[in-house]
Amino acid sequence: MAVPTDEQRGRPTAGGPVPPVPDVVAATEVPVSPVVVGSLREYLGTQWQRIRSGQSGMLPIVLGLILIVVVFQVLTSKYLTAGDIVNILAYGSIFVTFGLAETFALVLSEIDLSISYVGFVGAMIMAELLNRPFDWPWWAAVVVALLACGVIGLVQGALITKLRIPSFVVTLAGLLGWQGFLIFITGADKTAVGGVLSISENRIVWGIVNAQMSPVAGWIVYAAVIAAFAAYVWSRDGRRRASGLSAPPRSITAATIVGVAALGALLVWVCGFNRGSSIVVLEGVPYFVPVLIAVIVLLTVLFHRTRFGRYLYAIGANPEAARRAGIRVAAIRTLAFMLCSFTAGIAGVIYASRQGSMSISVTGGVYTLLGVAAAVIGGTSLFGGRGKPVYAVIGGVIVAAIYYGLFLLGVSADGTYMAIAVVLVAAATVDTLARRRRPSAT
Amino acid sequence: MVGASEGGALLSLRGLSKSFGPVRALTQVDLDLYPGHVTALAGDNGAGKSVLIKTVAGLWPPDEGELFWEGRRVHVHSPRDAEALGITIIYQDLALCDNLDIVQNMFLGHERRRMGLLDETSMEKTARKTLEALQVTTIRSIRQPVESLSGGQRQSVAVAKAVMANARLVIMDEPTAALGVTQTRMVLDLIHRLAEQGVAVMVVSHNLNDVFEVADRIAILHLGRLAAAGDIIEFDRARVVDYMTSGTSERSVGNGRRPEAPAEERGS
Numbered sequence: 001m002a003v004p005t006d007e008q009r010g011r012p013t014a015g016g017p018v019p020p021v022p023d024v025v026a027a028t029e030v031p032v033s034p035v036v037v038g039s040l041r042e043y044l045g046t047q048w049q050r051i052r053s054g055q056s057g058m059l060p061i062v063l064g065l066i067l068i069v070v071v072f073q074v075l076t077s078k079y080l081t082a083g084d085i086v087n088i089l090a091y092g093s094i095f096v097t098f099g100l101a102e103t104f105a106l107v108l109s110e111i112d113l114s115i116s117y118v119g120f121v122g123a124m125i126m127a128e129l130l131n132r133p134f135d136w137p138w139w140a141a142v143v144v145a146l147l148a149c150g151v152i153g154l155v156q157g158a159l160i161t162k163l164r165i166p167s168f169v170v171t172l173a174g175l176l177g178w179q180g181f182l183i184f185i186t187g188a189d190k191t192a193v194g195g196v197l198s199i200s201e202n203r204i205v206w207g208i209v210n211a212q213m214s215p216v217a218g219w220i221v222y223a224a225v226i227a228a229f230a231a232y233v234w235s236r237d238g239r240r241r242a243s244g245l246s247a248p249p250r251s252i253t254a255a256t257i258v259g260v261a262a263l264g265a266l267l268v269w270v271c272g273f274n275r276g277s278s279i280v281v282l283e284g285v286p287y288f289v290p291v292l293i294a295v296i297v298l299l300t301v302l303f304h305r306t307r308f309g310r311y312l313y314a315i316g317a318n319p320e321a322a323r324r325a326g327i328r329v330a331a332i333r334t335l336a337f338m339l340c341s342f343t344a345g346i347a348g349v350i351y352a353s354r355q356g357s358m359s360i361s362v363t364g365g366v367y368t369l370l371g372v373a374a375a376v377i378g379g380t381s382l383f384g385g386r387g388k389p390v391y392a393v394i395g396g397v398i399v400a401a402i403y404y405g406l407f408l409l410g411v412s413a414d415g416t417y418m419a420i421a422v423v424l425v426a427a428a429t430v431d432t433l434a435r436r437r438r439p440s441a442t
Numbered sequence: 443m444v445g446a447s448e449g450g451a452l453l454s455l456r457g458l459s460k461s462f463g464p465v466r467a468l469t470q471v472d473l474d475l476y477p478g479h480v481t482a483l484a485g486d487n488g489a490g491k492s493v494l495i496k497t498v499a500g501l502w503p504p505d506e507g508e509l510f511w512e513g514r515r516v517h518v519h520s521p522r523d524a525e526a527l528g529i530t531i532i533y534q535d536l537a538l539c540d541n542l543d544i545v546q547n548m549f550l551g552h553e554r555r556r557m558g559l560l561d562e563t564s565m566e567k568t569a570r571k572t573l574e575a576l577q578v579t580t581i582r583s584i585r586q587p588v589e590s591l592s593g594g595q596r597q598s599v600a601v602a603k604a605v606m607a608n609a610r611l612v613i614m615d616e617p618t619a620a621l622g623v624t625q626t627r628m629v630l631d632l633i634h635r636l637a638e639q640g641v642a643v644m645v646v647s648h649n650l651n652d653v654f655e656v657a658d659r660i661a662i663l664h665l666g667r668l669a670a671a672g673d674i675i676e677f678d679r680a681r682v683v684d685y686m687t688s689g690t691s692e693r694s695v696g697n698g699r700r701p702e703a704p705a706e707e708r709g710s
Contacts, residue, residue: 240563305560306560317542385540
């Protein structure tokens with residue numbers, strides 16, 4: 001009798017409750033319906049199998065972040081103050097948003113190297129519209145800036161999908177071209193002295209990163225957000241369990257809610273400390289936090305709860321299968337590049353808000369790389385089809401933590417750039433090795 | 443089992459011909475496929491099996507000949523036409539997305555929505571029902587990514603996808619080519635159950651063991667011509683090999699021997 005090697009190779013062997021199939025006959029006689037996952041043990045088994053195949057890379061990344069924080073705390077001994085943590089998050093919000101933008105391209109198995117200057121062109125358009133002679137209201141300036149970014153993405157996406165030019169070439173050209181365009185529009189404006197436009201007169205745009213709600217307001221918003229999250233997760237899992245569908249056990253659902261609530265409480269609590277002085281009190285949750293949460297929630301719904309999102313993953317893994325399933329692959333890809341640039345525009349606005357101005361001397365290339373780094377460090381694969389918007393959050397915070405720690409240590413640009421490069425390559429190495437471990441990797 | 447001679451073919455090919463430049467890939471092929479029956483399509487490399495499939499799939503419309511669907515003449519000029527009729531082709535690569543789970547793969551391109559968002563609950567229920575109807579029972583979780591499945595399980599997902607799309611004719615290209623013994627067993631059982639549900643199945647295979655195991659009928663192509671076709675009991679391995687290699691056979695099947703044990707027949 002032949003040894004059923006295929007059976008054993010294909011069947012995941014670790015941590016699973018299903019015993020190995022002993023012989024040829026048994027394969028067809030397994031009792032019906034182990035399709036539903038029931039107990040906690042089975043759930044953990046399935047999750048472990050996912051982690052092994054590189055599906056759920058959050059845990060090691062969180063451990064990595066804790067390690068980084070501990071190392072810098074020991075080295076600088078002043079890293080973990082409320083002011084520094086909020087600074088890291090403010091820095092990180094830019095990287096996170098660029099990482100969110102890049103996730104669109106990476107999941108498609110493409111790359112967008114132009115995100116930084118596309119975002120900064122958007123920010124400069126906003127700055128021009130906020131200043132004389134336009135003096136537009138903040139919302140109109142922001143909307144037009146983001147739409148401009150979307151149009152840029154549409155053009156780049158059309159070049160990539162219709163003419164089939166590799167995305168890295170089109171967007172590498174974009175990286176240079178949009179920097180040129182940034183200098184051009186700023187040069188045409190005589191009021192931009194030295195290529196700098198201030199936006200700090202507009203308290204709302206400036207306030208996204210630099211203003212904060214009162215600690216009490218922070219707790220009210222926190223309670224509302226957590227209540228909505230808990231209600232959604234609890235009712236969703238409960239409904240699935242009631243219909244006999246695969247869902248995590250009740251204990252895991254509860255643990256998820258408690259975990260998120262604790263993390264949020266920690267954030268609001270830290271932001272509640274006075275990070276100014278006894279004269280100028282600076283306390284409360286900065287406005288970029290709810291803005292960022294809103295963007296993340298929107299993108300998460302888009303990626304995981306819509307056909308568009310589903311098709312991004314399908315195309316990223318197997319474009320031929322997607323095409324045969326009747327998916328309009330070119331249209332989906334073009335739309336993804338458009339949304340990538342649009343999200344980059346949001347990053348540009350946050351950047352301008354933090355700086356209080358836009359300048360032509362912004363070092364754009366670094367921000368592209370940091371955006372890619374944020375997504376990849378968080379666990380989004382460079383090989384397509386794997387990753388989530390939320391991964392960019394932890395990745396972006398890690399990048400900011402390293403950046404800020406090196407800054408506190410007095411390391412200048414030379415060391416910082418090299419350190420970030422090493423971290424990016426390390427993340428790409430982990431990604432590549434995880435991919436090689438997967439059974440069907442080719 | 444309904445005799446094939448009683449008529450009622452789901453799909454009939456009549457005088458199908460296809461050339462690529464000077465090369466005649468198919469010449470005047472007549473073939474009938476019946477609901478609830480498994481028809482094996484056999485033939486050596488280059489006999490025209492792939493061309494025949496792709497013609498039925500609408501990828502390469504024929505130069506000559508006609509297709510009849512339930513006796514009605516139809517034109518299949520694109521994969522969309524084939525899909526509209528209820529023809530599903532499962533190619534060797536299965537066209538699955540490794541990173542998506544079983545439900546997501548089964549509904550790819552036909553996702554159900556509620557209020558604009560994906561209706562995972564309804565999709566998972568339907569997917570489970572379909573898999574259970576096909577008695578696909580070795581899958582641990584319907585929400586595991588397809589990449590973690592064995593070859594036979596992946597084949598099952600592809601078949602379930604076809605069933606769920608209400609396919610009435612499923613054409614499988616070498617479904618057991620890359621599989622081990624256990625997995626082959628599983629897929630052959632699956633093909634039986636597919637036919638039991640009233641689906642017409644055509645299996646393209648090199649493997650005569652599998653052909654005799656699973657098929658009710660057989661059609662043998664030789665150099666683009668239909669060398670022979672009929673109930674499987676009219677054939678044995680030696681005759682099939684004759685037809686595949688030379689296009690004719692002088693042999694006859696002796697003593698009304700049933701083809702249940704083709705491996706032993708070789709010795710007779």
